Amino acid sequence: xxxxxxxPAVSADIPAIVAMLADDPxxxxxxxxxxxxxxxxxxxxxxxxxxxxxxxxxxxxKVVGTLQLTIxxxxxxxxxxxxxxxxxxVHADERGSGLGTQLIQWAVDESRRQGCQLVQxxxxxxxxxxxxxYERLGFTASHVGFKLxx
Amino acid sequence: xxxxxxxPAVSADIPAIVAMLADDPxxxxxxxxxxxxxxxxxxxxxxxxxxxxxxxxxxxxKVVGTLQLTIxxxxxxxxxxxxxxxxxxVHADERGSGLGTQLIQWAVDESRRQGCQLVQxxxxxxxxxxxxxYERLGFTASHVGFKLxx
Numbered sequence: 001x002x003x004x005x006x007x008p009a010v011s012a013d014i015p016a017i018v019a020m021l022a023d024d025p026x027x028x029x030x031x032x033x034x035x036x037x038x039x040x041x042x043x044x045x046x047x048x049x050x051x052x053x054x055x056x057x058x059x060x061x062k063v064v065g066t067l068q069l070t071i072x073x074x075x076x077x078x079x080x081x082x083x084x085x086x087x088x089x090v091h092a093d094e095r096g097s098g099l100g101t102q103l104i105q106w107a108v109d110e111s112r113r114q115g116c117q118l119v120q121x122x123x124x125x126x127x128x129x130x131x132x133x134y135e136r137l138g139f140t141a142s143h144v145g146f147k148l149x150x
Numbered sequence: 151x152x153x154x155x156x157x158p159a160v161s162a163d164i165p166a167i168v169a170m171l172a173d174d175p176x177x178x179x180x181x182x183x184x185x186x187x188x189x190x191x192x193x194x195x196x197x198x199x200x201x202x203x204x205x206x207x208x209x210x211x212k213v214v215g216t217l218q219l220t221i222x223x224x225x226x227x228x229x230x231x232x233x234x235x236x237x238x239x240v241h242a243d244e245r246g247s248g249l250g251t252q253l254i255q256w257a258v259d260e261s262r263r264q265g266c267q268l269v270q271x272x273x274x275x276x277x278x279x280x281x282x283x284y285e286r287l288g289f290t291a292s293h294v295g296f297k298l299x300x
Contacts, residue, residue, distance in 0.1 A: 014225075021226055030227050042229030049223065051199065070222050073199065075164075076171055076237045077180050079192030084234065087226045108298065117300050122272060122293035134296045143272035143295025146284045148258065150267050 004099070006106045009054040009066065014039050016063035017056065020089035026124060027089075053110060057090075057103055064091040065099050069107050071114050083111040085121035104137055154249070156256045159204040159216065164189050166213035167206065170239035176274060177239075203260060207240075207253055214241040215249050219257050221264050233261040235271035254287055 009017060018039050022031035032038070046052040051072070057065030070084040085107050090100050111119045122145035123130045131141060159167060168189050172181035182188070196202040201222070207215030220234040235257050240250050261269045272295035273280045281291060 017225060027226070032228050035228075038229035039225050040229075042223055042225050042231070045223040045231075046225075049201065051201070052223065054225070068224055068226075070220075072220050072234065072236070073192055073195040073202065074218055074236055075167060075189050075192050075196075075204070076177070076218075078182050078185075079188035079190075081192070081195075084222065086222070086224055108300070112300055119298040119300065120272065120296065122270070122295045124293055125291075131294055131296075137298070139296035139298045141275075141294050142297055143274055144281055144291050145272045145293025145295040146270065146281075146289035147292055148269040148287075148289045150258070150262055150269065 003059060004064075004102060005058045006055055006065075006103065007058065009043070009056045011040065011043060013056050013063050013066075014043055017054075017066045017089075020063075020066055020091055021087065023092060024089065026126075055103070055106060055110075057099055057106075059094070062091075064094045065089060065103050067103050067107055069110055071111075071116065077117065080117040081115055082118040082120055083107070083114065083116045085119065088121075100133060101137065104134075108137075153209060154214075154252060155208045156205055156215075156253065157208065159193070159206045161190065161193060163206050163213050163216075164193055167204075167216045167239075170213075170216055170241055171237065173242060174239065176276075205253070205256060205260075207249055207256075209244070212241075214244045215239060215253050217253050217257055219260055221261075221266065227267065230267040231265055232268040232270055233257070233264065233266045235269065238271075250283060251287065254284075258287075 018033045021027045022033045046054050053069040055067055056063045067088040068086045073081045168183045171177045172183045196204050203219040206213045217238040218236045223231045
């Protein structure tokens with residue numbers, strides 16, 4: 001498969017992005033694809049923040065993948081800037097196509113362009129396939145990820 | 151111990167913050183407290199970013215703790231905003247005083263004020279004491295944290 005374009009998301013992409021967020025064993029329980037308003041509100045906030053990069057992968061005019069890259073400056077590690085990857089999704093029709101690898105490679109390349117020295121992400125402990133995927137791409141499972149719902 | 155103040159960091163706090171970042175089994179290998187320039191550059195970038203909150207805990211005029219809170223808007227979880235906690239340090243003289251708990255409580259309270267629905271952080275897999283600490287504070291070790299150095 002060819003002609004893949006990875007580009008910044010625009011508001012017209014939101015329905016396709018939300019459909020991918022919801023088409024997932026964990027996402028199915030916590031997304032509301034029938035009510036896009038909260039997503040559009042959040043999207044405007046992302047667009048206004050120069051440290052936020054919401055990307056979509058598009059093939060033949062169809063949104064087939066997404067991820068969110070956040071640039072996080074900081075003091076640790078001699079003032080290193082790091083990036084955070086969230087919300088990685090690949091459309092069901094594209095699984096096994098190598099698109100996930102291309103999306104993460106895009107995130108790594110963009111992180112380098114932004115001067116980051118570290119890329120980080122967390123993956124739910126139940127997503128064991130995803131863990132092998134990130135390790136194949138050179139990531140190290142060096143940390144435990146903690147969450148607190150408010 | 152009393153009279154603890156948790157407030158936004160100012161540039162005069164940087165030497166004390168960097169000393170704490172370096173006084174740590176992992177930080178000792180990756181910080182440079184004798185060269186503050188990269189930290190001051192990074193600090194200016196934090197100050198200019200409304201989603202960054204670098205805090206210090208001060209007792210009797212002395213900086214005794216720090217953490218960095220980053221507000222991360224996003225589409226996942228119905229457009230939920232999350233916060234990310236990084237660079238948590240408590241001065242050696244204060245360990246066991248409850249200051250770590252007060253710092254994390256500050257981060258949780260500030261996250262609520264900022265409208266976050268989730269607080270997240272990662273902790274190096276070797277920091278087993280820290281893991282018990284976060285679980286006592288109600289965090290769930292639900293994720294695996296991956297890092298890629300660039």
